[in-house]
Amino acid sequence: MKWLLLLSLVALSECLHKVPLVKKKTLRQKLIENGLLDKFLKTHSINPASKYFPELASSSDAEPMTNYMDTSYFGTIGIGTPAQEFTVIFDTGSSNLWVPSVYCSSPACTNHKRFNPAKSSTYKATSQTLSIAYGTGSMTGILGYDTVQVAGITDTNQIFGLSQTEPGSFLYYCAFDGILGLAYPSISSSGATPVFDNMWNQGLVPQDLFSVYLSPNEESGSVVIFGGIDSSYYTGSLNWIPLSSETYWQITVDSVTMNGQSVACNGGCQAIVDTGTSLLSGPTNAISNIQNLIGATNTNGMMLVSCSSINSLPDIVFTINGVQYPVPPSAYIIQSEGGCSSGLQGMNVPTASGELWILGDVFIRQYYAVFDRANNQVGLAPVA
Incomplete structure (x- = not known):
């Protein structure tokens, strides 16, 4: 596994602002190397739904642990x-x-970079507080304003969180420092204006959209493009999918099939296109059925699959807005030096519109994704 310094921010042009992303050593690998995986699996409840419905989050200091960033992509910003x-x-x-x-003394803060307001001449303090629960970690802190530099863009007067506590062990082992959310302001904790909204409001990007390419197999070249679309990253045409909710990037899925047979999502279901979730997640029963179909077996918390079966397994096909989006076994089975494991994970998240799927990095690596705020839609096309 490569250990790389994060590439510096670059701008493709005044119109296309790219942030290079780099894949890093996974949380699960770090836990295994430190002999902590088994302890985590036995002592941490698993509740990935808390990222999407904070009221489901655990109120204890023990943070839930899941495969939620088993493959992670990072970029560098300046504040x-x-x-x-x-x-x-x-x-x-x-x-x-x-x-x-610097206000945080949690172990997860002490081994990461910490923002020091006293060293910034443009920092503005507020009396507002912030509390966020993700599927596998949480933070509390205060809100402040400062200049954020990302992808060659200088985003002034940006509100952001300064963590004061990051309880539990999950964030301690993560290679990233923080999170830059790109969903809608309607789900922003404490009503803080998201970075992309602030960029658009200041006229810093030419189009009210951004796009993402996630490279496979630890290759370089992953990017977030603010304000533009780069057709060199995909083949064919973008297919546009209207959002079913302007909160997360939520869409309606028509069906989920394998070998032409329905395996889930009968009558339609909901899905979230989520760059911050590494696996392909769905309702527990549906995922369990698929795990059985691909011959996955639970071994010490990992769903192991025979590497020799990859070439014979079927695609998982998501039909969305009438278009089929196949995810081949080479994508949904994670290959490593230690063998092969399923890139699928069961989770139950209640929604008014039925069962919910999380189309994470396992899915997005197959499709260049455009997140169009102007028209409230997602564009997908097979990667080049």
């Missing part, structure tokens, strides 16, 4: 004047920007 650099996940499944701060 303050002069800029203090942080690595962040660009997360379409949340809406807040936050980084660790």
Whole structure:
């Protein structure tokens, strides 16, 4: 596994602002190396739904643990004047920007970069507080304003969170410092204006959209493009899917099939296109059925699959707005030096519209994704 410094921010042009992303060593790998995986699986409840419905989050200090970032993509941003650099996940499944701060003494803060307001001439304090629960970690802190530099863009007067506590062990082992949320302001904690909204309001991007390419197999070249679409990353045409909710990037799925047979989502279901979730998640019963179909077996918390079966397994096909989006076994089975495991995960999240799927990085690596705020739609096309 490569250990790389995060690439510096670059701008493709005045119109296309790209942030290079780099894949890093996974949380699960770090836990295994430190002999902590078994302890985590036995002592941490698993509740990935808390990211999407905070009222479901655990109120205890023990944070839930799941495979939610088993493959992660990072970029570098600057906050303050002069800029203090942080690595962040660009997360379409949340809406807040936050980084660790000098006010935080949690173990997860002490081994990450921490923002120091006293060293920024443009920082403005507020009396507002912030509290966010994700599927596998949480933070509390305060809100402040400062200049954020990302993808060659200088985003002034941006509100962001400065963590004061990051309880539990999950964030301690993560290679990133903070999170930059790219979902809608309607789900932003404490009503904080998201970074992309602030960019658009200041006229810093030419189009009210951004796009994402996630490279496979630890290759370089992953990018977030603010304000533009780069057709060199995909083949054919973009298919546009209207949002079913302007909160997360939520869409309606017509069906989920394998070998032409329905395996889930009978009568339609909901899905969230989420760059901040590494796996392909769905309702527990549906995922369990698929795990059985692909011959996955539970071994010490990992759903192991025979590597030799990859070439013979069927695609998982998501039909969305009448268009089929196949996810091949080479994508939904994760291959590593230790063998092969399923990239699927069961989770139950109640919605008014039925069962919910999370189309995470396992899915997005197959499809260049455009997140169109102007028209409230997602565009997908097979990667080039």
